Amino acid sequence: MSVTVRVPAKVNVQLAVGAARPDGFHDLANVFLAVGLYDEVTVTPADELRITCEGPDAEQVPLDRTNLAARAALELARRRGIEPAVHIHIAKDIPVAGGMAGGSADGAGALLACNTLWQAGASRAELLAICAELGSDVPFSLVGGAALGTGRGEQLRTLEVGGTFHWVFAMADRGLSTPAVFREFDRLAEGLDIPEPVASEELLRALAKGDPDALASAVSNDLQPAALSLFPELADTLTAGRTAGALAALVSGSGPTTAFLTRDPESAAKVAETLRGSGTCRTVRTASGPAPGATVI
Ligand SMILES: C[C@@](CO)(OP(=O)(O)O)[C@H](O)COP(=O)(O)OP(=O)(O)OC[C@H]1O[C@@H](n2ccc(N)nc2=O)[C@H](O)[C@@H]1O
Numbered sequence: 001m002s003v004t005v006r007v008p009a010k011v012n013v014q015l016a017v018g019a020a021r022p023d024g025f026h027d028l029a030n031v032f033l034a035v036g037l038y039d040e041v042t043v044t045p046a047d048e049l050r051i052t053c054e055g056p057d058a059e060q061v062p063l064d065r066t067n068l069a070a071r072a073a074l075e076l077a078r079r080r081g082i083e084p085a086v087h088i089h090i091a092k093d094i095p096v097a098g099g100m101a102g103g104s105a106d107g108a109g110a111l112l113a114c115n116t117l118w119q120a121g122a123s124r125a126e127l128l129a130i131c132a133e134l135g136s137d138v139p140f141s142l143v144g145g146a147a148l149g150t151g152r153g154e155q156l157r158t159l160e161v162g163g164t165f166h167w168v169f170a171m172a173d174r175g176l177s178t179p180a181v182f183r184e185f186d187r188l189a190e191g192l193d194i195p196e197p198v199a200s201e202e203l204l205r206a207l208a209k210g211d212p213d214a215l216a217s218a219v220s221n222d223l224q225p226a227a228l229s230l231f232p233e234l235a236d237t238l239t240a241g242r243t244a245g246a247l248a249a250l251v252s253g254s255g256p257t258t259a260f261l262t263r264d265p266e267s268a269a270k271v272a273e274t275l276r277g278s279g280t281c282r283t284v285r286t287a288s289g290p291a292p293g294a295t296v297i
């Protein structure tokens with residue numbers, strides 16, 4: 001008997017970052033939108049914990065106990081006194097180290113899958129608490145849709161979305177480390193007065209209306225200057241997408257994936273085609289959001 005869970009990627013339509021906290025994390029106003037690029041996590045009873053991964057970026061995924069999917073299974077097993085004897089297989093379509101929360105998706109997916117396989121009976125609240133222990137982005141992968149994340153991003157408030165937003169994503173030929181991008185943010189912020197992060201009312205209204213033009217003028221990412229500082233070539237990708245007619249172009253989270261908001265599926269296809277021919281990125285995908293959170297299929 002196996003259980004498979006499908007989990008979406010995310011784009012941050014707003015990422016407001018506060019000053020570094022004493023624990024090294026940053027308070028955020030993090031507006032997540034789940035998009036229709038998915039990893040699938042399948043769990044099957046086995047003699048011992050084992051992880052396999054398939055997909056275009058599979059060789060970059062750790063197959064030991066540092067994998068967020070393994071950590072999720074181990075934590076649920078520990079809490080229930082269950083032997084974590086399970087084979088976790090990840091069919092990976094979300095780019096690795098791309099700022100689209102692929103590892104977080106696998107953590108949330110493995111947790112829901114093991115809770116189902118083992119009939120462990122963890123409530124939604126307990127699953128969310130385990131997710132928050134695993135990483136700041138993991139609770140959102142479970143929930144999906146759109147949400148405002150505060151604290152370090154793990155405290156979620158579900159947001160209303162009044163339509164479908166059409167995106168193009170350009171994947172870079174190397175990854176960026178999330179801690180390195182936050183460190184670069186701190187370096188660039190030295191000596192500056194960093195305001196408390198707050199969600200933009202204009203952005204929340206644009207999401208609620210499902211209005212792509214309004215959303216395009218409200219998107220923002222405080223980590224973008226840091227990502228560009230570490231990966232200056234991303235500026236060329238952003239320019240190529242804007243020139244191709246995207247309504248907005250921004251770095252997704254800590255990057256280096258770049259995200260382009262378009263008005264409809266036709267313009268998304270056109271922007272994608274231009275980006276593919278631009279020589280400024282490795283691969284290009286289209287996806288729309290909001291997408292549902294982790295779901296047993
Ligand atoms: C930046 C964001 C935006 O959604 O995601 P990515 O774009 O990387 O996917 C998130 O805040 C990443 O969340 P996640 O990848 O879960 O990070 P965590 O494992 O919790 O933390 C990794 C490291 O990032 C830094 N970090 C993360 C979250 C936060 N609010 N402040 C931080 O300073 C810390 O250095 C921490 O040690």
Ligand SMILES: Nc1ncnc2c1ncn2[C@@H]1O[C@H](COP(=O)(O)OP(=O)(O)O)[C@@H](O)[C@H]1O
Nearest residue numbers: 061067068096097098099100101102103104106
């Ligand atoms: N299941 C997983 N899939 C991908 N990366 C993982 C996974 N578990 C742990 N990692 C580690 O997390 C790092 C960040 O990966 P990922 O979550 O894909 O990116 P991001 O944090 O930019 O969204 C990877 O470089 C990898 O070392």
